[in-house]
Amino acid sequence: MRAPPTSREDARRGPIHRPPGQPENRAERWRGQIPFPQPQTWTRTPRTGPGGPRPHRPRSRPAHRGCRRRVLAGHPAAGDGRPGGRRRGRPGRLDPYARSLSLPLGVAVAVAEVVPVSLGVALHLALRLAPPPSTIAIPATGPGTFVTAQADGTTVGTGSRVRRYKVLVEEGIDVRPSAAAAEIADVLADDRGWTRDGTNSFRLVSSGSYDFVVKIATPGTVDQICGAAGLLTRGEVNCSVGTDVVVNLKRWVLGSPEFDGPIHEYRALIVNHEVGHRIGHGHETCPGAGRPAPAMMQQIKGLKGCVANAWPYDEDGAYLGGPSVP
DSSP: OOOOOOOHHHHHHOOOOOOTTOOOOHHHHHHSSOSSOOTTTOOOOOOOSTTOOOOOOOOOOOTHHHHHHHHHHOOGGGTTSSTTOOOTTOTTOOOHHHHHHHHHHHHHHHHHHHSSSOHHHHHHHHHHHSOOOOSSOOOSOOOSOEEEOOOOOOEESOOSEEEEEEEEEETTSSOOHHHHHHHHHHHHHSTTSGGGGSSEEEEEOSSSOOSEEEEEEOHHHHHHHHHTTTOOOTTTOOEEETTEEEEEHHHHHHOOTTOOSOHHHHHHHHHHHHHHHHTTOOOBOOOSTTSBOOTTSOGGGOOTTOBOOOOSBOTTSOBOOOOBOO
16 A cells, blocks of 8 residues: 655645544545645634633624725736736726726725625715716816717708707817717707797708807806896806807716706706797796706706706607796
């Protein structure tokens, strides 16, 4: 019979402590120890001393530990191939994915410390409640010069009164004029929009005469344009001045805390409200608790019991208005 093999690894592992009644298996008889000890059955040698031995509780690695290290150390795909690696040449910097989760993760850790829930549940709640990170930067101000969106001459609506309009975007901001013009055209073409009145239709132009122009600008530029007409926007709201519909980039990107809906719906409210002024509509207020807020209501200042709404007409063509206000 051959002698059982020995190795430096066997010597390092040390003796086996088997609970009473635990039979040895074939690997232990041959090698002198089990090659893969199981934490739930094998225990360490009980401590001796004051207080007597303490029972051993097998440790389990928290499921969130790897996730947390991934967030704090950086996304592996953005690193150098190592798990949780950072970008080469930029030590200490997080990639955009990690930065977008850093705030919700901090909130989740704080919640998990005071509420009896797992960190995974707390992180899920934090991600649901936290506003999504914006991918468009919002400079405080810009150069005040604009780029005009190109037009193909398409008219939306069947009304006899054709409103010609331009779309301008301030230089230096991360909004493509063509994309903004397409989104505005979709709003104006919607059956719930101003074309439903049967009178107005709209045509995007890039040159020549026009009835109004939609300008998307930084908060500082909005304050300058609107302030020249005596309107106080404080870098927060939009305005309508002469033939200019001036849209604050902050509202275009972030929406409004009073509007509970997707950002494209709030952009529809911006367009419908300001274009409504251009075709002769004034401000309106809430017609009653629980009813849709009029598109001509200044919803950013409060809903007064109404439900947020972006459109002047409903699906059946009924006008969603309210009492006129000065």
